Amino acid sequence: MHPLRAYIGIGSNLDDPLAQVRAALQALAALPASQLSTCSPLYRSVPVGGPPGQPDYLNAVAALDTRLSADQLLRALQAIEAAQGRVRELRWGPRTLDLDLLLYADLVRDDAWLTLPHPRLQERAFVLYPLHDIAPGLELPGGGMLSKLLLKCPPQGLERLDSPTIAGTIKPPVPTP
Numbered sequence: 001m002h003p004l005r006a007y008i009g010i011g012s013n014l015d016d017p018l019a020q021v022r023a024a025l026q027a028l029a030a031l032p033a034s035q036l037s038t039c040s041p042l043y044r045s046v047p048v049g050g051p052p053g054q055p056d057y058l059n060a061v062a063a064l065d066t067r068l069s070a071d072q073l074l075r076a077l078q079a080i081e082a083a084q085g086r087v088r089e090l091r092w093g094p095r096t097l098d099l100d101l102l103l104y105a106d107l108v109r110d111d112a113w114l115t116l117p118h119p120r121l122q123e124r125a126f127v128l129y130p131l132h133d134i135a136p137g138l139e140l141p142g143g144g145m146l147s148k149l150l151l152k153c154p155p156q157g158l159e160r161l162d163s164p165t166i167a168g169t170i171k172p173p174v175p176t177p
Helices: 017-029 071-085 125-134 146-149
Strands: 004-012 035-037 043-045 058-066 098-104
Touching: 004 017, 004 071, 017 035, 017 058, 017 071, 017 125, 043 125, 058 071, 071 098, 098 125, 125 146
Parallel strands: none
Antiparallel strands: 004 058, 004 098, 035 058, 043 058
């Protein structure tokens, strides 16, 4: 099987969000049968939904070339979240780490386990803008051109951070003998 391109949304607003995002990228880079291709710049966003008074989020989108199936990748993402202290208590509540499988090649799927493309992708500036940074010509399966979706999605308090990209700080995993 040739590697397929998956896009993963990354978000954190608890326990040193920058360190959480960096650790998540390190974990993505270490996934078996996968290679972290690139990561968007960081964005700061106000929480969407959930309880009032949450801290702002740090968000990014990563591109991953993988031979893992969509199901295997989703399980791996949930394991990374759990390893970084993610507790699923409150929908859209604060969290140490949120990893969303946004797109998996051109797969369209909607079942109890997984919906692809991600069901709210087209409404979320904190996903669309960083995704556009790394894949400006992307066409979403059944959703049209990413550049056209951006025109319908105002920044909604989104702030691109002028820090250097964090993808360059990720070291490839060291093979074990």
